[in-house]
Amino acid sequence: MSAGIRAFLLVFPLVVFAFWGSLHTPDPDSAFDDDLVLSSLPPLPAWANKPLPDFSRYRDTTERKAAFFSFLYPRIALANSRILIERDYLEALSRKEELSKPERTWLIRQAERLRVDEKPASPAMFKQLHKRLDVIAPSLVLAQAANESAWGTSRFATKGNNLFGQWCFSKGCGLVPKARVEGASHEVARFSSPYRSIRAYVQNLNSHPAYQGLRDVRLAARNNDKLASGSALAAGLISYSERGEDYVQEIRSMIRYNNLAYFDTDFRATFYGAETGSLQHLASASKEHALLPNAGDEEHSGDIR
Template sequence: MMINIKDSKILIGLMAVLLALVIAVWFIFFSRVTPPDFSEHPAGPERKMAFFSYFKPIIDDVNQEFIADREFVTSVCSTDDKNADSQLAELAVKYRIDKVDIENESLCDVLLRRVDIVPPSLALAQAANESAWGTSRFAQQGNNFFGQWCFEKGCGIVPNSRDESKIHEVADFRSPADSVKSYMLNLNGHDAYKSLRSIRQSLRAQNASFSGIELSYGLNKYSERGEEYGEELREMIRFNKLTEYDKTS
């Protein structure tokens, strides 16, 4: 049977759509990174070492991105360029800066407070605390190691103990690295952690080093446990000697 040119074009178009769907399905299901099963390691030093060894390089990679961003901000803001704000526009979006944030301060001042590293000691302690050393349901099923929420139906995993009046879900990430980056950007951009950023900025101004111990005092709003949560993180950092990881970043 002969196929005319019009029919062949339709067929080619349908094949292209089918191929696009196949690629999309592959991307959704096969590009997802599965976290290690930390429960394969005995609870205690062996599991902790596996956990820290896995996440430390990821945290370092995100911090290197922040360092590069900070160097760019410093470079642009050290000049009297009238177009500085336009050059920094993308970073303003990345670090969640809106018009209210720059009503009383320059964009440069706000960015220099937000664009900075998160000490590995803090990130490791929070990841361990929030994910039960990587063994929680949300960590294993949703690559969520920091207890981050989302608020659109279907955006993540519904907690079993969620009250009927609540709508939040625990965010689902494509990879553990995405979870780490989202968490670190959250500390650098969310209004709840202004105190953390102010502590970090103050220490920077004194040319003092800082670790998760100091910045943990700015995390009272991260958990409903408030100050108790911060103290728990500090104890984890001290007990596991996590400040040693800050020295190798």
């Protein structure tokens, strides 16, 4: 386990709060949860399909946090790197005078999955896709995953690889909440891997109307060649929980007390602004620990099994 990660951890209560915006995420078997076919996207590495480890075996809170972050960060980096590859392709299409049929089809499919209702290949469509097809700061993903899944120990995390409490509405699509009110039909989605849960979560933030404010913050930062921090993006989570502003402050506190900005710094230096070729190399890493901060450290050989 990385000494760098261990040094940045502080104790924080293991608390879980309710979802709100996730009520509108697609079912876990939806085609919109998968990357659209693109030749520049490498195949998913095998480790992306690993299930969630048993974090309850860690009795020491700091050890549990270190294990949790070490497991999740490579998957967040992987999801974000693939989005950046897609984004590079989107920008290349926006510079073309005429699109081929496959290019146009890809663009339309991307618009469908990100809820962009504009004329295909129009400047308005490219503008909206440019805003929505983008990364989420790792610190925010880590904080919300920890908050919503009780550091990977909740029933929905351990039984369904669901780190964010995403709901689904097809019978049998997930796990029935024990406290579900009579007459309700929703279930808590079951995913094939934590990576899939992360992908669905990122897509939700990138497409749902409730998170327009988050995307505004992100775009403003990108227009200044910056990566919007998790704390900054948290301002757009007012609708994520019934707790509103209290929830936003809770997430910001988790980012601050656990020094999760450390992961934003690493992601910014390694991935943000990287050439497509470099992103492809990172996105096809054969070992997950290759994507951890200070990946050359020998301590990274302490795999989570």
